[in-house]
């Protein structure tokens with residue numbers, strides 16, 4: 001029988017070996033991008049991102065700051081354009097139009113969510129598809145769904161890179177994507193179901209109106225959970241040996257934490273860790289990939305627009 005100490009040790013060892021660490025994959029990607037960044041620099045081109053921030057949502061401010069730091073750390077540039085939440089939508093549209101025509105800018109993103117008074121689709125559709133490094137413009141969505149992507153949304157693309165890096169085979173597997181957002185769920189569905197090397201899966205998309213979600217997740221070889229509900233997916237909802245990708249970033253109040261809150265995913269780590277064959281932790285799993293793929297798309301855009 002296992003003593004408490006050896007049980008803990010076994011759990012710890014298991015946890016280490018079955019975690020899919022986006023932090024490591026992200027470093028691998030930035031290292032591979034560094035030679036392209038150097039080549040562009042030799043031609044006097046510095047990949048540059050323009051980030052548009054509307055309002056004062058604290059999480060959005062942190063995301064923009066982190067993106068900017070990451071770009072600078074990797075030899076690229078990032079400039080933030082701030083608008084107050086009572087700005088006129090036309091001011092934002094005219095800023096985007098100027099950025100579309102500015103040759104020093106290779107990627108444009110609008111940090112979501114926008115305050116309620118703004119129309120996401122009108123604003124996102126103003127970004128020229130060739131600088132749409134978030135991949136949310138209908139042109140790029142269409143390219144992705146037709147199997148010929150130009151810019152792939154960063155979070156699902158990052159998840160595919162994690163699966164590639166850890167050699168997780170998706171072909172013929174049953175995959176369940178929980179959540180149908182334009183940012184994660186829908187493009188994830190498109191990527192996993194395409195005739196791509198990391199694709200060819202049979203994909204079921206579940207959402208808030210799905211009946212008997214557990215029936216679907218218990219049958220899945222791979223589950224991608226992107227719903228925004230802390231610790232939602234429990235160990236008793238998944239198949240033994242399945243691969244679980246936790247996209248969630250949820251702030252929960254914790255008085256003992258340094259920051260008075262802590263970040264948890266959509267997956268209940270404790271109950272899932274010893275049932276899944278692999279699991280992405282939060283933090284340190286999908287999160288670092290999103291930002292790495294933004295750099296990847298911006299460098300691709302700089303190359304594409306300068307050949």
Ligand code: NAD
Pocket residue numbers: 155178179180181182183184185206207208209210213226227228229247248249250286287290
């Ligand atoms: P969203 O908030 O736009 O939509 C949530 C989705 O979850 C909806 O499609 C809804 O149908 C589904 N849903 C809600 N309750 C459900 C339930 N009980 N059962 C099944 N489905 C349910 O989603 P989003 O923008 O994709 O964000 C999801 C989570 O992922 C959030 O926590 C967000 O912060 C996080 N996120 C993380 C990254 C990253 O870089 N790691 C990037 C984007 C989003």
